[in-house]
Amino acid sequence: MKKLLVTFYISVLALKDYLYREWLLHLPLHFIRLYLIKKTLYKVGKQCFFAIGIETRQGRNITVGNNCVVNKRVLLDGRGGKIILGNNVDIAQEVNIWTLSHDPHSDYHETTGADVIIQDYVWIASRVTILPGVHIGKGAVVATGSVVTSDVGEMVIVAGIPAKPIGLRKSKLLYTLDHRPWFR
Ligand SMILES: CC(=O)SCCNC(=O)CCNC(=O)[C@H](O)C(C)(C)COP(=O)(O)OP(=O)(O)OC[C@H]1O[C@@H](n2cnc3c(N)ncnc32)[C@H](O)[C@@H]1OP(=O)(O)O
Numbered sequence: 777m778k779k780l781l782v783t784f785y786i787s788v789l790a791l792k793d794y795l796y797r798e799w800l801l802h803l804p805l806h807f808i809r810l811y812l813i814k815k816t817l818y819k820v821g822k823q824c825f826f827a828i829g830i831e832t833r834q835g836r837n838i839t840v841g842n843n844c845v846v847n848k849r850v851l852l853d854g855r856g857g858k859i860i861l862g863n864n865v866d867i868a869q870e871v872n873i874w875t876l877s878h879d880p881h882s883d884y885h886e887t888t889g890a891d892v893i894i895q896d897y898v899w900i901a902s903r904v905t906i907l908p909g910v911h912i913g914k915g916a917v918v919a920t921g922s923v924v925t926s927d928v929g930e931m932v933i934v935a936g937i938p939a940k941p942i943g944l945r946k947s948k949l950l951y952t953l954d955h956r957p958w959f960r
């Protein structure tokens with residue numbers, strides 16, 4: 777009987793998670809998504825935008841600063857450590873940010889985890905993957921399709937797999953992101 781109750785409880789939690797991720801975070805009204813995301817994450821700053829279909833894991837490890845844009849189908853995985861986004865961070869579509877991994881050499885497929893820190897004015901272009909433990913410095917840019925395996929310095933533009941510097945960003949970073957469309 778006890779086993780049955782535990783199974784039932786786990787199923788209810790899984791259903792709740794599914795409804796949240798696959799239905800509620802796909803609602804076209806941003807204010808509803810923002811309300812739910814604010815309840816899930818540790819902290820969300822002012823004037824942020826979360827597009828349709830983002831996925832968060834262990835949201836209490838995730839902090840988002842002011843004026844951030846998190847685009848469609850972005851995954852923020854807080855299971856292995858903290859994810860900290862500064863202010864004016866722009867994350868394009870289908871970016872995956874991981875704090876959890878496995879030790880490939882472990883006999884028991886053990887997990888490893890580390891924080892990911894992304895500082896102010898970083899722009900992460902579409903379909904980038906960021907691995908656990910990476911710190912990305914203020915104003916840096918990660919080009920589309922890159923896999924970021926190590927730290928990125930301030931104002932450095934990186935690209936490729938693994939991401940390597942391809943240049944320096946010349947912008948004076950005078951902008952404030954305020955991108956909050958209704959249906960996106
Ligand atoms: C408004 C929006 O929706 S934004 C989100 C959607 N758009 C995107 O995701 C596209 C974003 N754009 C990128 O990612 C671009 O790669 C940028 C803007 C980062 C390129 O930055 P730039 O400094 O202009 O780089 P530039 O084009 O001069 O290329 C420099 C070198 O890096 C290489 N490079 C540029 N981008 C990439 C990339 N994504 N992957 C691998 N190599 C790259 C170039 O081939 C070039 O190599 P070469 O010197 O051997 O010829």
Ligand SMILES: O=C(O)C1=N[C@H](C(=O)O)CCC1
Nearest residue numbers: 845847866867868869901955
């Ligand atoms: O219209 C869009 O799409 C935008 N995408 C940016 C991005 O993905 O970096 C943010 C601002 C507008």
